[in-house]
Amino acid sequence: MNNSGRTSMREQAYANFSDLLLTMRIKPGQFLTQKELVSMTDMSLATVRELIPRLEADGLIKAIPQRGLQVTHIDMNLIKNAFELRLILEKRAIEHFAKHADDTQIDELLDEHLAILEQAKQEVTTSLIEQAQHADWHLHDAIITKLDNEIISNIYKVNAIKIRLIIADKSRIWPGNLERIFSEHLKILGALKRRDAEAAIAAMEEHILSAKQNAFSD
Incomplete structure (x- = not known):
């Protein structure tokens, strides 16, 4: 896949994750695994792994050692x-x-x-x-x-x-x-x-x- 194709997949994965958040199918504070993100966003594991750093940078998830990925919680x-x-x-x-x-x-x-x-x-x-x-x-x-x-x-x-x-x-x-x-x-x-x-x-x-x-x- 060329660079534009990879970028498109990352953008789609981000949009899918955002939609899951805004429709409350993913809840604030919820813990997720990479495997669950693959299933929920309907994207490949490689795309999800590329997505995670962006979600972390945007403050939408946080990696917690031994527990997985935590969706930002409302405080x-x-x-x-x-x-x-x-x-x-x-x-x-x-x-x-x-x-x-x-x-x-x-x-x-x-x-x-x-x-x-x-x-x-x-x-x-x-x-x-x-x-x-x-x-x-x-x-x-x-x-x-x-x-x-x-x-x-x-x-x-x-x-x-x-x-x-x-x-x-x-x-x-x-x-x-x-x-x-x-x-x-x-x-x-x-x-x-x-x-x-x-x-x-x-x-x-x-x-x-x-x-x-x-x-x-x-």
Whole structure:
């Protein structure tokens, strides 16, 4: 296999592992063997062995002597560090987005949120919660993507996995908090619509600190 083929396999293995984490088929703190990773990621042993150093470097697993590979566990230190990094990245990103995003992109994000809130007035179904969670991630991902900075995007992607693990374990969107979270998003989107970068930064900071506080208190 050529270098591009090996790289593609490593990327697929990383994506498979991330999906297992985010769907909670692999749990935070769980111990795994290389053999189990081969089976769960549907990749070869050679690919998994190449994957492990990257997962360790990204802080997603840790090798424990005599015990195997431990998936990162959710603790106060991880929550603090992940949210602090998120705040740094997204405050810069929202400032750029406010100045450079197309009106159409802002309108699409706003319409997506308003449509979900309108449906929530009738009934908050499991399907609607899934749509709301997707809209949440879509907003934050779009803001980072607009920076068009590969280094920042890569850092964000790894941290986003940790944030989403924390959210899944602590404070994922549910019927009781959907309106609050989306009202915070609408405050961000309203500032973007007005092209008010300072207000957008302040609203994003308020939103992230609120999520951090909820993660600590749950």
